Amino acid sequence: MNRKFRGQAQATLILTLALLLLAFGAGCTDSPETNATENVTPSPVFIYERGNISIPINTSEIPVRRFDANVTEVLGILLTDQRAAVLLENGWKIASVRTGFEKFRSVDPARTYVDVEFRNDELSLSFFIEVDELERQAGKGRCNVPYWEGPYEGPRPDDYHKAMREGTDRWSVYDHHNERVAMVYNETTIFYLYPSYGKE
Incomplete structure (x- = not known):
């Protein structure tokens, strides 16, 4: 036992x-x-640098509305453009990357581009710059506000409108809240951006 x-x-x-x-x-x-x-591989963080200015851009924070776009490549092309520099240095953020709304009709009707949206939340205003991945260059730029030339076109838009400056290829964007010009640009250049860039 x-x-x-x-x-x-x-x-x-x-x-x-x-x-x-x-x-x-x-x-x-x-x-x-x-x-x-x-x-985990960290998302690429681009650093926009000019002189003593250094602005980090984290690609993981940018909504992508075109899944075949190479955001890293698109931003690499875009950050060499003067308009991107002006917008970033004046507090605008890259808000989205998406398929462009128009085609390069005169060159190739089947070819699209990538639209990169810069946003200023304080102004509630967006500016779009086209990026052609095949040509590796930035293209046309435009502001997302309605076109309005005067009362004969109907009521003035509530917040902003844009109008072509007479005798030029320049658009002026008018801020109705503050009764001032917010931006002057053409397809390739930003000439003025409130409050401090360039001359109105």
Whole structure:
């Protein structure tokens, strides 16, 4: 009997030790969350730099509404453009990347471009710059406000409107809240941006 009891006690002791070892071993195993950062590739962060100005642009924070667009490549092309520099340096943010609304009809009716939206939340205003990935260059720029030349075209828009400056290829964007010009631009250049860039 004693021998049988001793055998059961030893088996119980061995089983208890085995369970304790398993429990301690489980506590020493790294959880997936602990090492998750080692396996995650961080999103590219572009740094726009000019002189003493340095502006980080995190691509993971930019909504992409065109899934075949290479955002890294698009931003690489765009950040060499004067208009992107003016907008970023004056507090505008890159708000989205999406398929362009028009085609390069005169060149190739089937070819599209990528529209990059810059947004100023304080002004509730957007400015779009086309990027041609195939040609690796920025194209036309435009503001997203309605065109209005005067009362004969109907009521004045509530917030903003744009009008072509007589005898030029320049658009002026008028801010009705503050009764001032917010921006002057043409398809390739920003000439004025409220409050401090360029001359109205």
